[in-house]
Structures are given as structure tokens and as C-alpha cells.
Amino acid sequence: MTTALVPLLLIGVLTSTGVYLLLERNLTRMLLGLLLIGNAINLLVLTVGGPSGNPPIHGRASAGHTTDADPLVQGMILTAIVITMGVAAFVLALAYRAYRLTTAEEVTDDPEDTRVSQQTEDEADEDVLRPEPQPAEDEPAELDALPLS
Amino acid sequence: MNVASALTPLPVLIPVGGAAATMFAGRHPRLQQVITLVALTGLVAVCATLIYETDRHGTIAVLVGGWGQEVPGLGPLGIALVVDRLSALMMIVSSIVLLAVVLYAIGQGIRDGDERQPVSIFLPTYLVLAAGVCDAFVAGDLFNLFVGFEVLLAASFVLLTIGASADRVRAGIAYVMVSVLSSLIFLFGIALVYASTGTLNMAELATRLDHVAPGTRSALFAVLLVAFGIKAAVFPLSTWLPDSYPTAPAPITAVFAGLLTKVGVYAIIRAHSLLFPAGGLDNVLLVAALLTMLIGVLGAIAQSDIKRLLSFTLVSHIGYMVFGIALASRPGMSGAIYYVAHHIIVQTTLFLVAGLIERQAGASTLRRLGGLATASPLLAMLFLVPALNLGGIPPFSGFLGKVALLQAGAHNGSVLAWVLIGGGVTTSLLTLYVVTRVYSKAFWRPRADAPEGALAAATPAVLLDDADDVTFIEREDVGRMPVGMLVPTMALIAAGLTLTVMAGPIFSYADRAAAEILDRQQYISAVER
Numbered sequence: 001m002t003t004a005l006v007p008l009l010l011i012g013v014l015t016s017t018g019v020y021l022l023l024e025r026n027l028t029r030m031l032l033g034l035l036l037i038g039n040a041i042n043l044l045v046l047t048v049g050g051p052s053g054n055p056p057i058h059g060r061a062s063a064g065h066t067t068d069a070d071p072l073v074q075g076m077i078l079t080a081i082v083i084t085m086g087v088a089a090f091v092l093a094l095a096y097r098a099y100r101l102t103t104a105e106e107v108t109d110d111p112e113d114t115r116v117s118q119q120t121e122d123e124a125d126e127d128v129l130r131p132e133p134q135p136a137e138d139e140p141a142e143l144d145a146l147p148l149s
Numbered sequence: 150m151n152v153a154s155a156l157t158p159l160p161v162l163i164p165v166g167g168a169a170a171t172m173f174a175g176r177h178p179r180l181q182q183v184i185t186l187v188a189l190t191g192l193v194a195v196c197a198t199l200i201y202e203t204d205r206h207g208t209i210a211v212l213v214g215g216w217g218q219e220v221p222g223l224g225p226l227g228i229a230l231v232v233d234r235l236s237a238l239m240m241i242v243s244s245i246v247l248l249a250v251v252l253y254a255i256g257q258g259i260r261d262g263d264e265r266q267p268v269s270i271f272l273p274t275y276l277v278l279a280a281g282v283c284d285a286f287v288a289g290d291l292f293n294l295f296v297g298f299e300v301l302l303a304a305s306f307v308l309l310t311i312g313a314s315a316d317r318v319r320a321g322i323a324y325v326m327v328s329v330l331s332s333l334i335f336l337f338g339i340a341l342v343y344a345s346t347g348t349l350n351m352a353e354l355a356t357r358l359d360h361v362a363p364g365t366r367s368a369l370f371a372v373l374l375v376a377f378g379i380k381a382a383v384f385p386l387s388t389w390l391p392d393s394y395p396t397a398p399a400p401i402t403a404v405f406a407g408l409l410t411k412v413g414v415y416a417i418i419r420a421h422s423l424l425f426p427a428g429g430l431d432n433v434l435l436v437a438a439l440l441t442m443l444i445g446v447l448g449a450i451a452q453s454d455i456k457r458l459l460s461f462t463l464v465s466h467i468g469y470m471v472f473g474i475a476l477a478s479r480p481g482m483s484g485a486i487y488y489v490a491h492h493i494i495v496q497t498t499l500f501l502v503a504g505l506i507e508r509q510a511g512a513s514t515l516r517r518l519g520g521l522a523t524a525s526p527l528l529a530m531l532f533l534v535p536a537l538n539l540g541g542i543p544p545f546s547g548f549l550g551k552v553a554l555l556q557a558g559a560h561n562g563s564v565l566a567w568v569l570i571g572g573g574v575t576t577s578l579l580t581l582y583v584v585t586r587v588y589s590k591a592f593w594r595p596r597a598d599a600p601e602g603a604l605a606a607a608t609p610a611v612l613l614d615d616a617d618d619v620t621f622i623e624r625e626d627v628g629r630m631p632v633g634m635l636v637p638t639m640a641l642i643a644a645g646l647t648l649t650v651m652a653g654p655i656f657s658y659a660d661r662a663a664a665e666i667l668d669r670q671q672y673i674s675a676v677e678r
Contacts, residue, residue, distance in 0.1 A: 098318045110392045
């Protein structure tokens with residue numbers, strides 16, 4: 001099986017850019033990274049389906065092709081695109097919510113993780129409290145209540 | 150078409166239909182609850198019929214879509230749904246857990262007030278999650294498995310961030326990102342598998358992958374293993390789990406802990422036994438299993454929050470199942486299958502009990518808990534039985550499962566297997582240490598001795614975590630434990646004890662299931678009649 005070089009290069013560039021963006025802490029960039037990787041993989045699925053050909057419908061042909069195109073890869077890509085779109089919409093809602101709650105969309109460390117990693121041996125034995133960092137005064141409290149049923 | 154093959158699509162269709170119906174009934178909480186209970190009871194009944202049918206008459210395969218059977222040179226057309234003994238067992242255990250947890254959640258909502266809670270999205274999403282879990286178990290097609298994963302993940306995103314408080318959004322973002330990345334890796338693996346074989350039907354793949362070069366085969370297996378490893382929380386791909394699960398409400402954490410990682414384990418079993426029986430990565434899996442067991446339980450020792458501590462033991466015990474799978478022998482596989490069933494039930498029970506503790510005592514951290522044994526001896530018993538079961542005290546099912554796995558390791562006899570036996574025994578001991586530490590601190594020590602014992606959450610949290618801290622004395626009386634929460638918890642404890650009492654029949658069933666999946670011809674010939 002021979003494959004064109006250009007799609008493969010494109011897949012490589014999209015994936016590496018996506019990984020770079022995914023390693024950021026900013027949620028919008030992480031989402032863009034995920035979308036880029038998703039598109040790269042969709043392109044890969046299309047590429048592995050083989051070269052273009054006749055439409056896979058009985059009795060239809062397009063000029064210059066002797067074989068049928070693979071319809072399965074397109075079905076799979078369609079499914080993957082729909083799933084990615086749904087997840088992207090959810091992540092955007094989550095990002096907006098995070099922004100409303102903290103006026104930033106940076107992903108912070110887990111507070112309990114930080115507490116456990118900073119405790120000394122004695123504290124681990126005795127579960128001694130250490131003062132928790134106080135939130136800033138101007139932090140908005142519950143800005144908007146969710147619509148509840 | 151006989152009864153069994155007509156039933157096969159139902160484990161997916163019933164929850165999806167129930168989800169649609171509950172969406173329409175969004176303004177009538179009681180009607181929603183009735184629909185959910187009917188749907189999940191029906192699911193249990195269908196799964197019970199399926200396990201009986203598969204055990205009597207062998208693997209059931211259905212090609213959805215009415216495309217007819219195999220086309221020469223192309224393999225089977227249509228989407229294959231396959232139920233063998235393994236998937237039937239996974240589905241019956243999962244459906245029982247799903248029913249018990251939703252009863253618990255409804256019971257808590259009725260008692261503690263669900264009028265302020267976002268219940269109108271909770272039940273539909275929960276049913277979609279059930280559909281995704283069942284779809285992953287019946288999938289006879291790699292892409293359908295992917296879709297099943299996506300359905301359950303999308304539902305779990307909503308459930309994990311329910312109420313969208315700051316904590317849950319923070320945990321949810323990390324969870325969503327890791328899950329979506331693992332799905333993309335899975336899709337990447339699917340593309341590579343399709344490139345090298347030209348099919349995604351698992352039975353057809355099993356035949357065709359034998360003709361792929363061993364190096365390529367190992368590479369394909371490795372890509373899929375990374376994707377499944379993230380979902381199953383196998384070290385070093387497990388760090389997302391303890392950060393994200395504990396922030397969700399207790400029933401949601403319970404069902405996640407019981408089912409979601411086990412779907413990943415199930416996918417590993419399928420890939421390992423059916424698609425890549427000579428994948429050449431068994432030693433890698435064994436080392437990963439050892440590190441998962443030890444690092445998970447060492448993480449649990451450092452925790453003071455009960456839900457986080459249980460999340461770490463969850464990760465740790467995934468290692469036992471991976472150990473059994475990686476041995477690639479019939480005793481190892483049957484031990485792993487029994488252990489999966491045991492672990493789904495016991496881990497869910499413990500999270501439900503943690504929810505009861507949180508409700509009664511107003512805290513789930515050991516820094517605040519104390520004196521629960523005198524306050525509620527019943528609660529102490531409810532915690533102690535599954536905790537000892539998890540820790541592997543004879544005669545409970547945890548002990549039997551671990552013994553089976555250790556025997557399978559000794560049967561294998563390699564140096565690495567003996568190292569894993571040592572690691573498994575150590576992990577078991579450390580798990581026991583962890584749960585007894587919880588017991589002695591939360592139940593035996595007076596609350597006054599707890600460093601933060603004077604504080605408690607003002608009201609029991611149902612689905613939102615919006616309760617403020619008050620002093621323990623000022624906390625309003627929450628009364629006795631609601632019957633609606635107690636009964637499902639006790640039912641799951643009873644199910645765990647059934648695994649112990651009925652260990653003989655269940656083990657021989659697990660053994661038959663292991664023999665069936667190791668002999669791939671049964672699966673292949675069922676699909677390609």
C-alpha cells in the first residue's frame with residue numbers, strides 16, 4: 001500500500017502542535033490542543049482507508065477510478081467528529097464556569113494533594129492542621145446559581 | 150431468531166429509552182424516579198436471563214442491522230453484539246450495582262430534600278452512563294467499544310461536575326482532559342489496527358491479526374493498552390483518578406469506582422485474550438501491575454480523607470486484576486475475573502458507606518471524625534465488613550480472590566511472578582492497615598481527640614456540596630440513617646457475602662468464562678456462523 005506523504009506530514013504537525021497546547025494550564029489552549037489532535041487522528045483514519053475511488057454506491061462511478069472508495073472510514077470520522085464536538089461544547093461550558101467562579105481559567109493544583117505533599121512526618125502521624133491559605137477578599141462568591149429544577 | 154439473541158441489544162436499549170423518558174419527565178421528579186427504577190430493574194432481569202442463556206448454550210452473537218451474515222472476503226457486515234460468559238458476568242454485576250446505587254441516591258434525596266438539587270439531569274445522565282457501560286460490555290466491534298466508552302465518559306463528565314461548584318469544576322477539568330486524551334489514543338489505535346488488518350470486527354480481527362508481523366502486533370497492542378490503561382487507572386496512568394473521583398457526591402463516586410475502571414479492565418482482558426494472545430507485553434503488564442498495587446496503597450496511607458483514601462485503594466487493587474490477566478493462563482484469568490466481580494461490589498459498598506459516614510458525622514476526613522462506634526454501632530458494622538473484605542481477611546471473597554491469583558502466580562513460577570506474589574501479599578497487608586486505621590480513628594477514638602473534631606458540615610449534602618462548616622455541637626440533628634440509604638448498602642454487602650458463600654459455583658463459572666475466552670475459536674465461530 002502506498003500513501004501520500006503530505007497527509008502524514010500534516011498529521012505529524014497537527015499532533016505535535018496539539019500536544020504542545022495540551023501541556024498549557026490555560027483551558028482554552030488545552031481545548032484547542034485536543035481539537036488539533038482529534039483532527040490529526042481523523043485525518044489518519046481517512047488516510048488509512050486507502051486512495052480515493054468511486055462512490056461506494058451501486059451503479060455510481062466517477063471518472064478515472066477503477067476501485068471503490070472505503071465508506072467505513074468516513075462513517076468512523078463522522079462519529080468521531082460528532083463526539084469531539086459534543087465534548088468541546090462541554091469543555092467550553094466548563095471553562096466558562098471556571099472563569100465565573102475564579103475569574104481565571106487556569107487549572108490549579110488539587111488542594112488536598114498540596115496539603116498531603118507538604119505535611120511533615122509528625123503531622124502525617126498526628127493529622128495536625130496547618131493553616132489553609134485564606135481566599136482573597138475580592139474573590140467573587142457564588143456568582144450565579146445554576147438553574148435548578 | 151431465538152429469545153437470547155433478541156435480548157442481546159436490550160442492555161443498551163433499555164437504559165437509553167429510560168434516559169429519553171426521564172428527560173421528558175424532567176418536571177416530575179417522582180415519575181423520573183419510577184421510570185429509572187423500572188428501567189434498571191428490567192436491566193437486571195435481562196442480564197440475569199443473558200447470564201443463564203450464555204452459561205447453558207454458549208456465546209450469543211447478533212449482527213445488528215439485518216445485513217445478513219458473512220460476505221466472502223469482507224467478513225461479517227453489520228455491528229456485532231457479542232455476549233459470552235465474561236460479558237454476561239460483568240453486566241449482571243454492573244446492573245445490580247447500578248440499581249443499588251440509584252436506590253441509595255433516591256433514598257438520600259427523599260430524606261434530605263432534593264427540591265434544591267439538580268435531579269432533573271441526574272437520573273437521565275445516570276441511565277446514559279448505564280447504557281454506555283453495557284454497550285462496552287456487549288461490543289463485538291472495536292469501534293463500537295470506542296462509542297460505548299465515549300457514551301459512558303460523556304455521562305460521567307456531567308455526573309462528576311454536577312452542581313458545578315469550584316472544587317468539582319477543578320476536578321472535572323482534569324478528568325475531562327485525561328479522559329478525552331485517552332479516547333483519542335484509543336481512536337489512534339483503531340486507525341492503526343484498521344490500517345494493518347482492514348477490519349474492526351473483533352472476531353475477524355482475531356483471525357487476521359495472526360498474520361500481522363509480531364513487531365507490528367506488539368506496537369498495536371501497546372497503543373490500545375495505553376488507552377485502556379488510562380481508563381483502568383493502571384500505574385503510571387493512574388494519577389488522575391484520586392484527584393477527580395472524591396469531589397463528586399458519594400453515590401456518583403461509588404458507581405464510578407465500581408464500574409468505570411472495570412470497563413477499562415474488561416477491555417484489557419478482551420484485547421489481551423482475543424486480539425493479541427501473543428502480544429509480547431506480558432512482562433510489561435506484570436511490572437505495571439506490581440507498581441500499581443504498591444504505589445496505590447502507599448498513596449492511600451498518606452491520605453486523611455476517606456473518599457480519597459478509598460480512591461487510592463481502588464487504584465491499588467486494579468493491580469491484582471492486571472496481574473491475573475498478564476499471567477495469560479487459565480487460573481490467572483479466572484482469578485482476575487472473580488476478582489473483578491468481587492472488587493466492583495466491595496469498592497462500591499465502601500463508597501456508599503463513606504457517604505453514610507459523611508451524612509451522619511458531617512465530614513469524610515479523618516481529621517474531623519471520631520466516636521462513630523458509640524454513636525452508631527450499625528454504621529461501624531456496615532463499614533467493617535466490606536473493609537475487612539477489601540483487606541483480604543478470610544473467609545471473605547477478597548481473600549479467596551487473592552488466594553486464587555497468588556496460586557496462579559505460583560503456578561506460573563517465573564521470578565517476576567514470585568516478585569508479584571510478594572507484592573500482592575504486601576499490598577494486601579497494607580490495605581488492611583489502611584482500613585483499620587480508618588476504623589480506629591473514625592470509629593474508636595473520641596471525637597474530641599480528632600484535630601478538627603469540633604467542625605462539621607452544616608447539612609447533609611445530597612448532590613451539591615454547598616454546606617458551610619459549623620461547630621459540631623451546633624449541627625442540626627440529621628436523625629437516624631435513612632432506610633432508603635441503608636437497604637441498598639446492606640444489599641450490596643449481602644451481594645459481597647454471596648460471592649463468599651457461593652464462591653464454589655461462582656469460581657467454577659469464572660473458570661468456564663476464562664476457558665472460553667482463552668479458547669478464541671468459540672468467540673470467532675459464534676460471530677462468523
